[in-house]
Amino acid sequence: MRDKSTGSEQGQAVFELIIALAVLVLVFSSSVSVILGGQAATTDAQEGNKAAQFARQGLESSFGMAQGTFANLVSTTSAINEFSSNILVSDLDLYTKEVESRINWATDPLRDQRVDVTVLITDWKSVQALGGDTGGTGPTGDWSRPRTLGSIDLGAGENATDLDVVNKIVYMTTTASSVSKPDFFIVNVFNPQAPFIVSSLNTGSGLLALDVINNYAFVVGKDNAAELQIINISNPASPSKVAALDLPGDADAQSVYYYNDHLFIGRVEAEDDDHDAGPEFEVVDVSDPLGPLYVTGLSGLSGELNRIFVLNNVAYVGTEDNTRGMYAVDVANPAAPFALGSYNAGSHVYGVFAVSNSKIYLGAKTNFYAVNAADPASIQTLGSKSVVGSGIKIIDLYVAGPYAFLATEDPNKEFQVLNVSNPASITAIGTFNFPNIATGIDYENNLVYVSVRSNDGLKIITSQ
Numbered sequence: 001m002r003d004k005s006t007g008s009e010q011g012q013a014v015f016e017l018i019i020a021l022a023v024l025v026l027v028f029s030s031s032v033s034v035i036l037g038g039q040a041a042t043t044d045a046q047e048g049n050k051a052a053q054f055a056r057q058g059l060e061s062s063f064g065m066a067q068g069t070f071a072n073l074v075s076t077t078s079a080i081n082e083f084s085s086n087i088l089v090s091d092l093d094l095y096t097k098e099v100e101s102r103i104n105w106a107t108d109p110l111r112d113q114r115v116d117v118t119v120l121i122t123d124w125k126s127v128q129a130l131g132g133d134t135g136g137t138g139p140t141g142d143w144s145r146p147r148t149l150g151s152i153d154l155g156a157g158e159n160a161t162d163l164d165v166v167n168k169i170v171y172m173t174t175t176a177s178s179v180s181k182p183d184f185f186i187v188n189v190f191n192p193q194a195p196f197i198v199s200s201l202n203t204g205s206g207l208l209a210l211d212v213i214n215n216y217a218f219v220v221g222k223d224n225a226a227e228l229q230i231i232n233i234s235n236p237a238s239p240s241k242v243a244a245l246d247l248p249g250d251a252d253a254q255s256v257y258y259y260n261d262h263l264f265i266g267r268v269e270a271e272d273d274d275h276d277a278g279p280e281f282e283v284v285d286v287s288d289p290l291g292p293l294y295v296t297g298l299s300g301l302s303g304e305l306n307r308i309f310v311l312n313n314v315a316y317v318g319t320e321d322n323t324r325g326m327y328a329v330d331v332a333n334p335a336a337p338f339a340l341g342s343y344n345a346g347s348h349v350y351g352v353f354a355v356s357n358s359k360i361y362l363g364a365k366t367n368f369y370a371v372n373a374a375d376p377a378s379i380q381t382l383g384s385k386s387v388v389g390s391g392i393k394i395i396d397l398y399v400a401g402p403y404a405f406l407a408t409e410d411p412n413k414e415f416q417v418l419n420v421s422n423p424a425s426i427t428a429i430g431t432f433n434f435p436n437i438a439t440g441i442d443y444e445n446n447l448v449y450v451s452v453r454s455n456d457g458l459k460i461i462t463s464q
Contacts, residue, residue, distance in 0.1 A: 146462070173221070254270075352397075368406065
């Protein structure tokens with residue numbers, strides 16, 4: 001019995017030793033896991049700090065590119081040792097880009113890591129040069145099915161010719177059936193479903209275009225003694241004409257664009273006017289809006305200028321020239337503008353919109369074009385699309401994000417939406433029918449405003 005009992009005690013001791021060893025192994029394993037986990041956390045923190053630094057450096061590089069030429073701020077990819085650096089740039093509107101600096105790395109094959117830093121960068125140089133009118137946020141929703149939010153009747157005999165939207169106020173020009181009727185309107189669109197006329201003003205013979213900057217509306221039109229008129233709009237309820245300027249010659253002024261304290265004005269010979277037209281491209285100094293000063297004129301572009309868009313000291317001019325439909329004009333020195341080059345659109349060009357110097361959109365008869373004018377002496381076609389019937393004009397256009405919004409003469413689709421995210425493959429995605437032809441277009445915060453050659457002169461369109 002004793003030997004048996006002694007063997008049992010020895011067996012129990014061995015069993016207890018095995019259990020103790022197992023517990024020791026478990027404790028040791030746990031300790032190792034904790035230590036290794038601590039090392040991994042330290043490594044992750046160190047790598048994360050490096051990644052955050054690289055992300056900030058990527059943004060600093062983006063700021064540098066934006067300060068040079070805003071259009072050069074584009075998406076890029078690079079490698080920094082074990083890190084992958086991606087600068088992702090999205091155009092929110094014409095003068096604002098969202099820039100995401102994204103750093104990727106892998107601590108081990110099973111653990112991918114990432115650091116993201118996102119900022120908004122605004123092209124303040126251009127915003128200041130344009131007086132702050134940027135268009136607001138980019139388009140959202142389904143623009144393949146545009147819908148009317150609101151409209152307004154300007155009164156019998158009023159035909160809207162152009163409009164400009166600034167901070168939910170629409171400024172409109174018209175030609176009227178009588179010189180006694182108003183030809184300038186201010187419309188409140190804070191509630192786009194219930195717009196209302198705040199005030200109106202009669203300037204004389206009828207107005208064809210405008211550009212609104214700060215407290216002034218610069219309007220141009222048919223008055224051969226005052227083709228340019230300046231209206232104080234600081235009190236929208238009581239606009240008042242504060243200055244006027246008689247431009248050389250007798251041609252109507254039908255386009256105007258403000259840039260860096262100057263107006264660039266396009267002239268067109270009236271159908272019943274056999275008098276001296278004067279220079280087609282006019283420059284006026286409006287650094288003092290109460291005392292506009294004629295600077296100079298440039299002839300030889302085509303005889304009739306339809307639309308002007310200025311970006312980075314270059315004016316892109318749509319003309320009535322069948323072989324040189326758009327001119328690029330250097331206006332860095334407003335006192336000495338000169339043509340840099342031209343583009344043959346095969347017909348007259350009526351609408352012009354520049355996203356960058358390397359991406360210009362044109363509306364002509366029948367066709368819509370995207371062109372690269374980075375080298376104005378050799379403007380290249382990026383893509384085109386036929387969007388209206390033969391001989392029908394694309395009167396005006398606005399590009400926001402991936403979409404181009406068109407104002408046209410097409411009797412069944414005066415308003416059109418194109419997807420231009422790939423200029424080489426432009427697609428039509430939506431249309432809308434108005435009671436008469438569209439004459440002007442503007443955009444602000446996912447709303448498109450269209451002037452119509454009708455007393456029902458304003459249409460407010462949005463997405464579904």
